[in-house]
Amino acid sequence: MKLVTFADGGSPRPGALLGESIVDLAAMAGRVAGLPAPEAVKGDMVALLDAGPAGMETAARLVAAAERDPAGALVPRARARLLAPLPTPRKIVCIGLNYRDHCEENNVPIPQSPVIFAKYATAVTGPGDPIVKPKLTEQLDYEAELAFVIGRAGRNIPESEAMGYVAGYTILHDVSARDIQFADGQWVRGKTFDTFAPMGPALVTPDEVPDPHNLGIRLDVNGEVLQNSNTRHLIFRIPFLISLLSRGFTWQPGDIVSTGTPAGVGAFRNPKVFLHPGDVVTITIDGVGTLSNPVVAEA
Numbered sequence: 341m342k343l344v345t346f347a348d349g350g351s352p353r354p355g356a357l358l359g360e361s362i363v364d365l366a367a368m369a370g371r372v373a374g375l376p377a378p379e380a381v382k383g384d385m386v387a388l389l390d391a392g393p394a395g396m397e398t399a400a401r402l403v404a405a406a407e408r409d410p411a412g413a414l415v416p417r418a419r420a421r422l423l424a425p426l427p428t429p430r431k432i433v434c435i436g437l438n439y440r441d442h443c444e445e446n447n448v449p450i451p452q453s454p455v456i457f458a459k460y461a462t463a464v465t466g467p468g469d470p471i472v473k474p475k476l477t478e479q480l481d482y483e484a485e486l487a488f489v490i491g492r493a494g495r496n497i498p499e500s501e502a503m504g505y506v507a508g509y510t511i512l513h514d515v516s517a518r519d520i521q522f523a524d525g526q527w528v529r530g531k532t533f534d535t536f537a538p539m540g541p542a543l544v545t546p547d548e549v550p551d552p553h554n555l556g557i558r559l560d561v562n563g564e565v566l567q568n569s570n571t572r573h574l575i576f577r578i579p580f581l582i583s584l585l586s587r588g589f590t591w592q593p594g595d596i597v598s599t600g601t602p603a604g605v606g607a608f609r610n611p612k613v614f615l616h617p618g619d620v621v622t623i624t625i626d627g628v629g630t631l632s633n634p635v636v637a638e639a
Contacts, residue, residue, distance in 0.1 A: 341356050341399060341545045341547075342541075342542035342548070343425060345422070346362050346415070346420045346422050347421045348415050348420040353365070353366050353382075354384065354388050354399075355420075356402075358406060361410070362415045363414060365399055365402050367413050368381075368402040369382065371405065375401060376398055377391040377397075378398060380394065380399075381395070385426050386429070386593065386594035389507055392593070396491075421466075422466055422468070424464045425543040426489065427464055428464070429595060429596045430594045431458070431592070431595040431596065432464075433458060433597045434457050434459055435597070436454075436455035436457060437455045437575075438451075438574055438576055439573050439575065441573060441602055441603035442600070442601055443575075444603065450575060454581060457526070459514075463533065463535065464537045465537065466538070466539065467633070469535070469538065470633065470636040471615070471621070471633050471636070472535045472636055472637075473617055473636065475638050476517065476520060478614070479517060479518035479614050480614050481515070481518050481605055481606045481607050482516075482566070482605065482621050484558065484559035484567050484601055484623040485512045485513070485598045485599055485600060486509060486571055486598075486628065487539070487596050487599065488509050488510075488596070489595070490593060490594065493591060494591050495589070495591070496586055499580055502578065502579035503546070505582055505591060507543065507546075508543040509552055510543050511540060511541075511623050511628055511631040512539050513537065513538040514601060515535070515537070515615075516607075518614075538631060548627060549628065552571060552578060554571060555626045555627055555628065556568075556569075557569050557570065557602060557623075559604070560621075560622050561622075562619055566606070566609075566613065567601070567603065568602075569603065570602075581599070582597075617636050618635065620632060620634050620635070
């Protein structure tokens with residue numbers, strides 16, 4: 341499934357992509373009997389994830405029912421507004437320097453342990469929404485990243501069991517104010533201005549992404565490809581990250597982990613390339629989707 345959060349003249353609610361339409365899961369729930377967790381699709385995406393396997397089964401049954409009988413349950417994608425799949429995630433954990441080629445362009449050694457920082461939920465924005473260039477920065481940079489979403493609570497998770505905690509995958513654009521990031525000496529402020537975490541277009545369930553460690557990942561600005569790599573070049577892979585971080589804090593459904601960016605970022609190009617108002621940044625990850633956002637100046 342490709343689960344989304346969308347708005348269509350009312351409150352945002354969870355749905356699922358079906359061709360050029362969106363299945364309105366809440367509307368469909370009233371037409372299908374015997375669902376294991378019918379209330380799970382009537383809140384937000386975090387509530388759906390909180391319902392665990394019963395919530396995912398409910399969503400899958402509703403999508404199947406809509407395929408058989410679409411009348412009254414489909415919203416045209418052209419009419420709806422897609423939001424970030426998780427507009428208010430519980431945590432956003434980011435991994436820095438997690439591609440070998442990015443370490444090489446950064447002229448730093450391969451890390452022996454993950455570089456970890458956070459973004460805040462106020463940074464999240466959705467497909468097509470603007471990235472706002474703050475007045476405080478002259479070095480607005482791009483970073484294409486594969487993100488995974490936690491679907492089960494857990495702590496001290498063995499690496500061998502870690503993939504069972506993944507609810508799905510999405511794209512997260514780790515927008516960065518490099519001058520602020522480097523001047524601060526730590527990364528949080530320069531990474532988490534409002535709109536610095538565009539996300540989407542969907543939360544793609546693991547059955548549609550059989551190997552998250554072999555996905556093409558590309559970013560272009562105004563049509564010019566600036567990042568072009570593959571997730572097989574990740575240094576620290578998903579099971580390791582889930583297990584390692586679970587020794588320090590409890591994972592909750594709706595937590596997001598952004599796995600790092602490959603080579604090609606603007607700060608380490610010669611000459612440097614930074615984002616400016618009027619630019620359009622597009623990220624594509626094979627099997628996960630395409631996320632595009634314009635850049636605008638802070639009012």
